[in-house]
Amino acid sequence: MTSEPTTEPAGPPRYNPAEIEPRWQARWEELRLHTADLYSDAKPKFYLLTMYPYPSGDLHIGHWSIIAPTDVAGRFKRMQGYNVFFPFGFDAFGLPAENAAIKGGIHPREWTDRNIDNMRRQVKLIGAALDWSKELITADPTYYRWNQWLFLRFMEKGLAYRQMAPVDWCPKDLVVLAREQVLGADRVCWRCGTQVVKRDLEQWFFRTTKYADELLNYDGLRYPEPIKVMQTNWIGRSEGAEIAFEVAPDDQQPGGEQIRVFTTRPDTLFGATFMVLAPEHPLVDALTHPENKAQVDAYRTEARRKSEIDRLSTDREKTGVAIGAHAINPISGEQIPIWIADYVLSTYGTGAIMAVPAHDERDFAFAQRFSLPIRVVVAPRDVVPDMMDTAYVAHTHDEVLLNSGDFTGLPAPEGARQITARLEEAGKGKSAVTYRLRDWLVSRQRGWGAPIPVVYCEADPSCGMVPVPDDQLPVLLPDDIVQWPAQGNPLETHPTWKHTTCPSCGGPGRRETDTMDTFVDSSWYWWRYLSPGKEDGPIDRALNDAWCPVEQYTGGAEHAVLHLMYARFFAKALNDLGLVHEREPWKRLFNQGQILGEDGERMSKSRGNVQDPDALVARYGADTVRLFLMFMKPWAADAPWNAKGIEGVNRFLRRLWTVATDPLGREHGDAEAGRLPAGQTAADAADDLLRTAHRTLKKITTDHADFGWNTMISALMELTNKLVRLRGSEVASLPAWDETVRLTLLMLAPMAPHISEELWARRVEALGEEWSSIHTQSWPVFDPALVATDEIELPIQVNGKLRDTISVPTATSAAEIEQLVLARDKVRAYLQDAEVARVVQVPGRLVNVVTKPK
């Protein structure tokens, strides 16, 4: 059997990442190189945050593609002189742990802890400059205690409340879901994909709608445009008017009830020919005429069943029934019939609309279906729209009102204003704003989450619902559940846990058994990173003042209207509570793209297309895997995994290793090895090399600003290729060679921290200098004189087509260039049958000779 020699064979050492990577990681830890001094003011501060993972068990390549490039950004900032805080933790509450517990008879805590241990090990393989001294785990009582404390503060401020409401229920996970967690037209659970059902349940909400307007303001935030668009659409602000229609008296009833509607088009009020209430509208019972009752009841039952089974596509035929009563148009006095229909939603606006079929597609379809009148009240000047097929909803900005009493002839926007004003005088309306955004439903009927700290007194009705006093926090989860129940909430079925005493009267009480949505945990974790052990409050305000808001946050775009919006809500709420100084959590957000499986599908265990970084690291080393992830695509782009290209970056590192450790060696098999480029002296070649190094440095420094990893690596490859070509030549003994190697290592250090550290150490040793880590060096500064060129090569076009190139000194004047260009043989060939019409010059870029026939 053969074995690796224990000492290196003669000749240059080989690149062996398996040896150098663990060695340097241990050394960095020993030196506490990545532990930020949060109390130091010596350097400018930079809080760098990446989304903490859910400890599902395995770290896959997708996690690497978030953490590694973020680490590069942090390491670059450190070299630029910043005090960088880059912490990590785990989003440890959640359903997968409970599912494992149900299946495997293991407590969720045990399952979670085990997974965290494995994932922490895997994350450490990346060699990221993470500050592990501030690690936090949200399932730890030292964390969720403060969830509970914040919940109590929210209650005091009216930001948390309990209410009966129709809510979305996942029949598979047996929990309610926030509106944001129900996806798509099929209305499926965000986690398990099961179609949700509606249920009327008493649930806890956070009042996110309080900040709806402020959430629409992104001033000063560098967020990806799609995130802003998605959040804006989700919040869905609509401006318009709220208008009160009065129920008309008739032979069945005295009338007089107010039906409030919301409309974005008060200008169309004269076109309202009927009214539609949501089937669940509270006035339906009272207003329905006896002869309509059977039909109405049947429709309401059917509507309820439908909404529970299946939301049909938007183009299904409209349905509805008249209830018999009429309403009075508050501006024209006209009486119009009242209908119910399920296209009007009880949960949006006021749950009732004025129907203007001439100017709303849905109302139009409804009117057609039930032969209701369609009256045009808005049209472009001197045009009568054809109302045969479709409603007229366009805005050309020169529409005027028609058939609208005193308001006829007014431009539509002015009409809207005046009609609203008239209604307001009469006390029958006012301008109003409505949002699509609903309050965040935060209670979950699960046993692996932060218990909601409330007790229901069973002794004295006057106590009612009692918040758990601060000094009784945390409300701990039970640790003694042997078999996790497959059905129902473990806190509910636990024999003793929910039974307690009322904090108010001391009598028997029952604990709230709902726990908090895990998105509550993730809405404030970065503040806790600053002081994860703090015992007298959730957030250290002095550190918050010093370090927040987070300078750069990185993570996936799939959280656009979930985590990324909830966290913004928290910043505003915590600011109102005086706990933090800022109202936005992060100054800059970046969404990295996804790495898909080799089949182009999302990576998942069930598809069997998950890429395991451990095997790649074992084969190529962490530096190669890091580089490859950054080289294979722009950071923001999605791309399927294809490991083929990894050879390329690995080759690049091996070449760099060779030129750095053995500059004088020559390649066998290359007749040109060791020779200077044709026509160049050693001094020429050295000068060219150094200039290339400085141009590379300039490019890379610039590319860092927008995370252009792939082009940075390309530039370093080019520079290294230049070194390879000069290896073994005279240039390799000149100062320019050593300076180029030095700059290359420094530029590479953030991206491939281990190999650059190793080569740095070897270089320092060879020079007999005192060692200090490459990662504590300053980012080099390029020399403008070396970046500047004294000769430029100009492309020459004739009529926009490339025909020639010319090399001229930088200082050549436009007139001189024109003269030179027109004298070129290739240009003159085109001037045989044509003459010069003009010569376009873009200084430093190109020359275009435009001709015309003679």
Add this chain to the structure above:
RNA sequence: GGGCGAGUGGCGAAACAGGGAGACGCAAGGGCCUUAGAAGCCCUCGCUGCGAAAGCGGCGUGCCGGUUCGAAUCCGGCCUCGCCCACCA
């Protein structure tokens, strides 16, 4: 149905503000070195016409049109794919 984004060689991609399309890498082919090589080094590599070759042309960034001296880039219309929303009054 609406909104947003994207479409460039066999493949991943680059082209910063309208100025040399395809940098860098993968794959492929040829060569060198080698006992040998899966290592390393060198060369070729968008399609196509003429040519023995050096070379000289034509076409080419999803499609059709436009603006411009000049378009992957800007404008209009269309096609395909992806994501988000989906009766929101």
